[in-house]
Amino acid sequence: MPWSILELLRNDPDKLKESIKKRQMDTKIIDEALELDNKWRRILTEINEMRHKHNQVSSLIAKAKNDEKKKLLEEAKELRNQLENAEKELNEIEEKRDKMLRNLPNIVLDDVPIGGEEATVPIRFWGKAKVYKEYLDQFKEQTEKYGFKPDYEIIDYKPVGHADILENVLKLGDTLKAGEVSGSRFYYLFDDIVWLDFALLLYAIDKLTSKGYTLVLPPYMLRYDIINSVIDLPTFQDAIYKIDNEDLYMIATAEHPIAALYYNEEIYDDELPKKYVGFSPAFRKEAGAGNRDLKGIFRVHQFHKVEQFIYSLPEDSKKYHEELIKNSEEIFQGLGLPYRVVNIAAGDLGACAVKKYDLEVWMPGQGKYREMVSGSNCTDWQAYRLNIRLIRRKGMIRDYVHTLNSTGIASTRAITAILENYQEPDGSVLIPKVLRKYLEPFEKAPKDIIMPRNKRP
RNA sequence: GCCGCGGUCGCCCAGCCCGGUAGGGCGUCGGCCUGCUAAGCCGAUGGGGUUAAUCCCCGCGCGGGUUCAAAUCCCGCCCGCGGCGCCA
Structure with a gap:
């Protein structure tokens, strides 16, 4: 059964190298991987021959008698001794090889921009942004610079940032007390914000x-082997919390347990696609975030999330990646939040993804588009690691399914977007009608x- | 948490006591046959390596151990079912 990456490694390593280059990684990992795989194959073949010999002798022992038996026993023991050493070597190399294979990042699709963070490009805009007059230049930096002319209106008061309005104007959140009892990036929310x-x-x-996605409430903790198969x-x-003294890890999104829903299973082609919408809390260490977004509830250790997830036929995954981002856009259009969709550059892609779209909402208080949604096409990267096979009925062909995911709503982030976009000059916040x-x-x-x-009264 | 029973190819089960090439049924795929029905017959249906054909290795929840040889014996762990205890 072919895993696309292993197949490429053996048949067209140069193509794999190109992909690695796009990710701004060193291509020598491919040479090393190839060498390791070749070595593994060579030793495996040798060992299989030795095992064969041993099996032959061994099976004769049962029928042999007396001297003949004694002789065969000696022979078998000798072969066994030789094998023991050889197998030790094989095991070491096999372990290295498997680890190496699992560390290989997915390929990068051709329409992904090449470069680091700065190479990420917007591909479309929606909605009418409220732009504070002094932020006009930076608004244009984020729109017209890329050749887009999204609608906007100038406002001449500066909207209060989401953190301030939540905590000081509305007084419906308390990150200070939460910091005291749990640490930074935690929060208490009250009344109207909780309803929101x-x-x-x-x-x-x-x-x-209503679009036919199956609603699922998944486990919030996973075993190491499982969560390690779903993320890089x-x-x-950077993200995962561990339960002390248990083989359990807190999920960072419902994507993880939903991907694991078919762990070690076979799916027939006529059952695909399988579409899910999951709800779960999301727990994130934010270890790599440093001091970024320390104020408010934009970047927190814990929030609620509705996640879309699709298992698809390999030939359909590109199509469903578009469907997922369209769904996310529909959600934000309904909320009336002006946004742009960006095609994430190769250097910023996670190892599992061949392509990733982010949806970023315009934040009038900050004068920036900020990430609300992230949606990846993981092709067979997760499925290979989770051993989720595809069986094509015609000819009983075996393959791996493709997996895709995209945010529906991440609660706290969407709240920050509403707080800034629906803010009135007097500090009140309108609620999107759709809610x-x-x-x-x-x-x-x-x-x-x-x-x-x-x-308030 | 304790005691008992169980985990075998997509599904159901045999094999385990007594160690010696993993078998049946169902489903699925392909072929054959038949003028007749959800019929019958044959084959395929876990992973990997290798070849011109092929052949070989590994695989019985997971990990160790004993042995020339382990689904089978021993040890540890995970999961399920039943009972007891505890408890939202």
Whole structure:
């Protein structure tokens, strides 16, 4: 059964190298990988011959008698001794080889921009951005520079940043107390903001389930072998919390447990695609983030997330990657938040992805587009590691499925976007109309507007 | 957490006590046959290496051990079922 990366490594290593170069990684890992794989194959062949001999002798022993038996026993023992050493070597190389294979990043699709973070390009814009007059230049830097002319309106007051409005104007969040009891990047949220959190999640769940996605509430912790199969090492180190004294790790998104839903299983081609919308909390260490976004709830250790996930036929994964980002866009269009979609540059791609779209919402308080959604096509990278096979009925051909994911809503981030985009000059915050349906049933939930502390009864 | 039973090819099960090439049924795929029905017959249906054909190795929840040889015996772990305890 072919894993695309191994196949490329053996048949067209130069192509694999090109891909590695695009990721701004050293191509010598390919040479090393190739050498290791060749060595493994060579030794395996030798050992198989020795095993064969040993098996032959061994099977004769059962029928042999007396002297003949004694002789064969000696012979078998001798072969066994030789094998022991050879197998030791094989095991070492095999372990190295498997580790090496698992560390290889996915290839990069041709339409991914080449370069580092700066090479990431917007591919489309939507909505009318509210641009504070002094941010006009930087708005143009993020739009017209790339040849786009999205709609905008100039506002002449400076919107309060999401952190300030949450904590000081609305007074509906407390990151100081949370910092005291849990540490930085934790938060308490109260009343209207909590309702908003739930409404956003329900809205995304409603939208995606009506498109036929299966709703799933997955486990929030996974074993090491599983979570390690779904993410790359840097992600693991930067994001994942471990439960002490247990082989359990907190998920950073529902993508992880949903990808594991078919761990070690076979899926027939006529069952695909399988589409899921998962809800879960997301736990993230943010170890690599340094001091970035320390204020407020933009970058936190814990938030709620609705996630889209698709298992698809290999030939369909590109199509479904587009579908996923379109779904995310529909969600943000419904919320009336102006955004752009960017095609992430190769140097910034995670090892699992062949291509990644981010959806970034314009933040009037910061004068920047900020990431709200991230959607990756992982092709067979996760499926190979999780051993999720595809069986094509015609001819009973075996292959690996492709997996794809994209954010639906990440609660805290969407809240920051609403706080800045729906802010009125008096500090109140309007609620996107599309959420009303999910607030209506609750007596105490806000319906149209969240009032600042000093105007609340 | 404790006691008992169990985990074998996509699914169900045999083999385990008594160590010697992993078998049946169902499903699926392909072929054959038949003027007849969800029929019958034959074959294929885990992973890997290798060749001109082929052949070989590995695989019985996971990891060790004993042995020339382990699904089978021994040890540890994981999961499931039943019972007891505890508890939202």
